[in-house]
Amino acid sequence: MSRVVNQITIVGASAGGLATAEALRRVGYGGAITLVGDEPQLPYDRPPLSKQLLAGQWTPGQLALRPEADIDALRLELRLGVPATGLDTALQVVKLADDTCVPYDALIVATGVRARCVPDADGVAGVHTLRTLPDALGLKERLRPGRHLVIVGAGFVGAEVAATARALGVEVTLLESGPVPLAPAVGEEAGRFLTGLHHEHGVHIHTGAAVTEIVRIGGGVAGVRLADGTVVPADDVLVAIGSVPNTEWLARSGLTVAGGLVCDAYCMAAPGVYGVGDVACWHNPLFGTAMRVEHRTNAAEQGLAVARNLLDPDHRRPFAPVPYFWSDQYDIKVQAYGHLRDHDEALVLDADLKGRQLLVAYRKNDRLVGVLAAGQTPKTLRAWRALIAVRTPWAAALTNTTAA
Amino acid sequence: MKVSVAAAKCVAAGQCVLLAPEVFDQRDEDGVVVLLDETPGPELHDAVRESAMVCPAAAIHLAES
Numbered sequence: 434m435s436r437v438v439n440q441i442t443i444v445g446a447s448a449g450g451l452a453t454a455e456a457l458r459r460v461g462y463g464g465a466i467t468l469v470g471d472e473p474q475l476p477y478d479r480p481p482l483s484k485q486l487l488a489g490q491w492t493p494g495q496l497a498l499r500p501e502a503d504i505d506a507l508r509l510e511l512r513l514g515v516p517a518t519g520l521d522t523a524l525q526v527v528k529l530a531d532d533t534c535v536p537y538d539a540l541i542v543a544t545g546v547r548a549r550c551v552p553d554a555d556g557v558a559g560v561h562t563l564r565t566l567p568d569a570l571g572l573k574e575r576l577r578p579g580r581h582l583v584i585v586g587a588g589f590v591g592a593e594v595a596a597t598a599r600a601l602g603v604e605v606t607l608l609e610s611g612p613v614p615l616a617p618a619v620g621e622e623a624g625r626f627l628t629g630l631h632h633e634h635g636v637h638i639h640t641g642a643a644v645t646e647i648v649r650i651g652g653g654v655a656g657v658r659l660a661d662g663t664v665v666p667a668d669d670v671l672v673a674i675g676s677v678p679n680t681e682w683l684a685r686s687g688l689t690v691a692g693g694l695v696c697d698a699y700c701m702a703a704p705g706v707y708g709v710g711d712v713a714c715w716h717n718p719l720f721g722t723a724m725r726v727e728h729r730t731n732a733a734e735q736g737l738a739v740a741r742n743l744l745d746p747d748h749r750r751p752f753a754p755v756p757y758f759w760s761d762q763y764d765i766k767v768q769a770y771g772h773l774r775d776h777d778e779a780l781v782l783d784a785d786l787k788g789r790q791l792l793v794a795y796r797k798n799d800r801l802v803g804v805l806a807a808g809q810t811p812k813t814l815r816a817w818r819a820l821i822a823v824r825t826p827w828a829a830a831l832t833n834t835t836a837a
Numbered sequence: 838m839k840v841s842v843a844a845a846k847c848v849a850a851g852q853c854v855l856l857a858p859e860v861f862d863q864r865d866e867d868g869v870v871v872l873l874d875e876t877p878g879p880e881l882h883d884a885v886r887e888s889a890m891v892c893p894a895a896a897i898h899l900a901e902s
Binding site for chain 2: 452456
């Protein structure tokens with residue numbers, strides 16, 4: 434059944450929120466749109482924060498997701514710099530930190546995630562996380578040749594910052610609690626390849642390193658203590674141990690929150706309420722599983738899908754994408770399609786560190802579910818993506834691609 | 838509609854090629870976008886607009902006439 438929608442409120446003014454607003458206009462919605470965001474800036478892009486911005490190659494102005502004129506053309510009521518603090522789904526209002534309320538006929542939850550931190554690091558000078566523009570500018574200020582940066586957590590953010598910092602002449606130590614950096618995300622084989630890359634560039638890597646304490650002198654950081662008692666000295670510490678979905682404002686809303694806002698295959702959390710981007714945990718029918726994807730391209734694609742489903746509910750379609758991400762580290766671009774987490778097997782088809790080539794296929798049950806690559810042609814990658822998109826059986830995928 | 842691309846911003850995600858292969862391609866060596874058709878026909882406009890929207894680098898610019 435269609436609802437009358439004249440006021441759409443989007444909470445979250447980053448890539449997902451903006452994409453939804455754009456898509457609503459593109460699909461022909463002419464009513465009011467209010468865009469609420471906790472950061473004061475116009476929507477900006479986050480992937481360059483750990484790369485071009487940190488490296489000093491780009492200025493903050495170059496992060497703008499759209500020119501101001503394009504934002505103006507969307508005719509948005511902007512409420513930037515004001516976090517949402519509550520939601521009343523019965524009255525259909527969002528409560529904001531300045532004690533005002535924004536009503537809605539339809540609501541988009543696109544509040545994203547924030548960086549997870551360690552408990553005793555609050556207010557200690559030289560301890561950083563990296564999620565926002567001010568975070569990146571603060572870290573950038575401290576990266577000078579010869580200084581020592583300790584990165585806690587060797588996921589993609591940690592690995593990208595390590596690469597950027599090495600290029601700036603910073604001494605880098607990467608601490609990973611597991612046996613292989615990046616393995617939780619991409620498997621041990623790809624993790625070892627990327628570890629080799631960081632070794633080659635002089636990054637000190639400690640695996641099996643459990644951090645027990647941020648060591649401080651006065652109000653500033655002095656190092657990181659590990660479970661075996663070792664202290665790794667540091668001028669700065671970046672804590673890059675993953676993220677936390679921003680769902681606290683939904684606590685008494687009646688919406689289901691469990692590792693993100695729980696949505697169905699149409700990205701709907703409740704009638705008239707949809708989730709978009711990093712915060713949304715939705716059922717992806719292509720892989721037959723719930724997933725929450727913290728990748729840049731997913732935010733835009735999900736915004737588009739939600740706009741269509743919201744405005745034309747009689748013809749709504751499940752959101753069934755092949756997720757995609759990329760990571761730039763040194764002279765390598767790693768690209769991946771599919772759902773790599775929880776795979777049963779990661780099969781290395783090509784791994785040549787000197788030649789900068791990597792190709793890993795991922796199996797879940799008897800199906801090809803993902804591919805991760807570096808140094809392969811776009812055509813090769815697209816062929817793999819196509820196989821994932823049509824649920825190709827593992828055996829057929831390997832025959833198909835090794836013959837190609 | 839006139840299409841332009843900022844190759845320096847392109848991150849080689851290839852989303853545009855998936856959506857509008859008649860208009861966009863990628864260089865073999867690094868995956869950076871190649872514009873095949875600056876003035877695509879009306880039947881391609883929706884696909885090109887969607888490409889510009891989902892481009893993760895905001896590297897596709899459209900001048901609508």
